[in-house]
Amino acid sequence: MARTTRTGSKAARTKASAGRSKAARRRAPARRSKATKPKATARKAAGRASTSPARRAASAAAPPLPMPAVLVVATEEPDVVEVPARTVVAIDGAGPPDGEAFGRSLGALYGAAYGLKFSRKGRGATFKVGPLEGRWWAEGAAEGPRAPRETWRWRLRMAVPDDMSEAELDGVIRAAISRKGGKLEGSEAARRVFVERVPRATLGRILHVGPYADEPRSFARVDAALAAAGRRPAPTHLEIYLSDPRRTAPDRLRTVLLREIVP
Numbered sequence: 001m002a003r004t005t006r007t008g009s010k011a012a013r014t015k016a017s018a019g020r021s022k023a024a025r026r027r028a029p030a031r032r033s034k035a036t037k038p039k040a041t042a043r044k045a046a047g048r049a050s051t052s053p054a055r056r057a058a059s060a061a062a063p064p065l066p067m068p069a070v071l072v073v074a075t076e077e078p079d080v081v082e083v084p085a086r087t088v089v090a091i092d093g094a095g096p097p098d099g100e101a102f103g104r105s106l107g108a109l110y111g112a113a114y115g116l117k118f119s120r121k122g123r124g125a126t127f128k129v130g131p132l133e134g135r136w137w138a139e140g141a142a143e144g145p146r147a148p149r150e151t152w153r154w155r156l157r158m159a160v161p162d163d164m165s166e167a168e169l170d171g172v173i174r175a176a177i178s179r180k181g182g183k184l185e186g187s188e189a190a191r192r193v194f195v196e197r198v199p200r201a202t203l204g205r206i207l208h209v210g211p212y213a214d215e216p217r218s219f220a221r222v223d224a225a226l227a228a229a230g231r232r233p234a235p236t237h238l239e240i241y242l243s244d245p246r247r248t249a250p251d252r253l254r255t256v257l258l259r260e261i262v263p
Contacts, residue, residue: 090193177190207256226259
């Protein structure tokens, strides 16, 4: 009876050993998959590397910005620069930038610029809509930024390709005004947008970082740089808005200021 029991125990041990061996074999593939995981990661990395040239090519093929780089690349040190001739769509107005006239004009200008962009895109050619530009002066005042707000005059601009014509702009504007439910439906402001050929100019330049109200301090530095270069500042200036004031804290706003000079 005791012998039979030992034989049964041996059989049980053999069965258990076999079970452990099967379990080990079942676990083995998992261990092998861990060993090959770095290779899989390497393949993924190689795949990413192989697509990076395509991504770089796509980036390089992005629509061009039809605005001279000298207008958007500036530092907080004032200098004097030559700005080449360029083409813009523009709209004129008067009053402070928080007034209704400014808001309507701004909407009309952006609508025209994007309308031109998408019109050309449909024909296989397009361009990048760049930052807003404003030309400022004051009616009957010598210095725009310090003049009373009710005397402010402005011309808002958006850069467009040099081959832009009044006929092309007119077609886009008429389509936008007549489009039911469109943002410019029936817009009188949109009818005032025009094509402007801006001539080459020498300008004082500086990057202003901070609230718009602090711009006179930066203009004083630009005027000093112009004086040192033997140039006399004009009471007119340009502003290139690199930041969106709706999403940027006032002390972080970035604006390129350009002072025009007396001929």
